[in-house]
Amino acid sequence: MTPTFTLADGTPLPAVGLGTVKAHGEDMTATVGSALDAGYRLIDTALRYETEGGVGDAVRASSVSRDDILVTTKIPGRHHGYDEAKESVRLSLANLGLEQIDLLLIHWPLPKVDKYVDTWRSMIDMQKDGLVKSIGVSNFTEAHLDRIAQETGVLPVVNQVELHPYFPQADLRAYHAEHGIVTESWSPLGRGSELLKLAPIADAAAAHDVSAGQVVLRWHHQLGAVPLPKSSNPDRQRQNLDIFGFELTDAEVSAISSLERGRIWDQDPDTYEEF
Numbered sequence: 001m002t003p004t005f006t007l008a009d010g011t012p013l014p015a016v017g018l019g020t021v022k023a024h025g026e027d028m029t030a031t032v033g034s035a036l037d038a039g040y041r042l043i044d045t046a047l048r049y050e051t052e053g054g055v056g057d058a059v060r061a062s063s064v065s066r067d068d069i070l071v072t073t074k075i076p077g078r079h080h081g082y083d084e085a086k087e088s089v090r091l092s093l094a095n096l097g098l099e100q101i102d103l104l105l106i107h108w109p110l111p112k113v114d115k116y117v118d119t120w121r122s123m124i125d126m127q128k129d130g131l132v133k134s135i136g137v138s139n140f141t142e143a144h145l146d147r148i149a150q151e152t153g154v155l156p157v158v159n160q161v162e163l164h165p166y167f168p169q170a171d172l173r174a175y176h177a178e179h180g181i182v183t184e185s186w187s188p189l190g191r192g193s194e195l196l197k198l199a200p201i202a203d204a205a206a207a208h209d210v211s212a213g214q215v216v217l218r219w220h221h222q223l224g225a226v227p228l229p230k231s232s233n234p235d236r237q238r239q240n241l242d243i244f245g246f247e248l249t250d251a252e253v254s255a256i257s258s259l260e261r262g263r264i265w266d267q268d269p270d271t272y273e274e275f
């Protein structure tokens with residue numbers, strides 16, 4: 001069984017989840033189905049990915065109990081605002097074919113649009129109404145988190161952010177730890193880039209007789225973050241979940257963190273917009 005973190009609202013969150021940004025032509029129902037068979041219990045989707053249908057089909061078809069699966073989805077920029085957020089959830093529930101969203105996130109803060117506080121208020125109310133179990137955010141900076149805390153008194157239980165060896169996010173992780181927010185890592189493998197071939201990662205893989213991908217995902221775990229690797233390949237899915245049988249040394253963790261050079265895609269949450 002995959003270990004879990006406990007969210008501030010008491011919900012257990014699996015320590016690794018499956019990302020579902022779709023490769024061209026991919027059958028997401030098959031991808032999520034094989035992941036559930038492999039032991040994944042946390043599935044990350046978004047209205048914007050257009051993969052909610054495949055995720056929901058796989059969850060409903062699976063022999064794994066619905067209660068044991070945690071489905072995350074996200075409110076896109078086009079649905080920021082109090083009423084718009086409710087419409088977003090109505091669409092997501094219909095796409096997923098599920099009664100409740102387990103973890104709902106604001107996908108990006110879009111500070112220039114300046115509606116993320118209203119969106120957050122709507123999510124607080126939807127949680128009270130039982131449409132949504134846990135509420136969190138994605139791509140929020142410390143300033144965005146401070147603002148929703150000040151204006152609503154409610155902190156997110158999760159902040160899902162870009163995090164990989166090129167961008168370890170030490171300051172934001174420290175803020176999260178101080179405020180009881182669990183860090184989720186998006187693009188945890190740097191999208192399977194040349195990053196996986198770099199010396200500190202390849203050396204640790206050889207030392208522990210595991211793959212480079214497993215080393216990077218274990219590095220996330222030892223930083224206290226929950227990686228959401230995407231793979232449609234059943235062998236890599238199993239490998240990406242199998243990171244709890246070895247431990248990186250402090251020196252290996254530091255060497256991997258020292259690869260830091262910044263965001264890969266130049267998506268600064270203060271300025272980046274997508275709808």
Ligand SMILES: NC(=O)C1=CN([C@@H]2O[C@H](COP(=O)(O)OP(=O)(O)OC[C@H]3O[C@@H](n4cnc5c(N)ncnc54)[C@H](OP(=O)(O)O)[C@@H]3O)[C@@H](O)[C@H]2O)C=CC1
Nearest residue numbers: 019020021138186187188189190191192213229230231232
């Ligand atoms: N909140 C946000 O703003 C964002 C959230 N996300 C979420 O994070 C998830 C993961 O991020 P993503 O950008 O997909 O990138 P990842 O870092 O997860 O990389 C995915 C790529 O790596 C390959 N891969 C998977 N496992 C391995 C392995 N062990 N060794 C080598 N290559 C591997 C995959 O190919 P293959 O399928 O063939 O295995 C795929 O091409 C997304 O799917 C999405 O759910 C992503 C971006 C932004």
Ligand SMILES: O=C(O)C(=O)[C@@H](O)[C@H](O)C(=O)CO
Nearest residue numbers: 021046107108186265267274
């Ligand atoms: O995949 C996501 O969740 C996103 O927010 C995307 O915008 C992602 O960052 C991307 O692919 C941008 O090119």
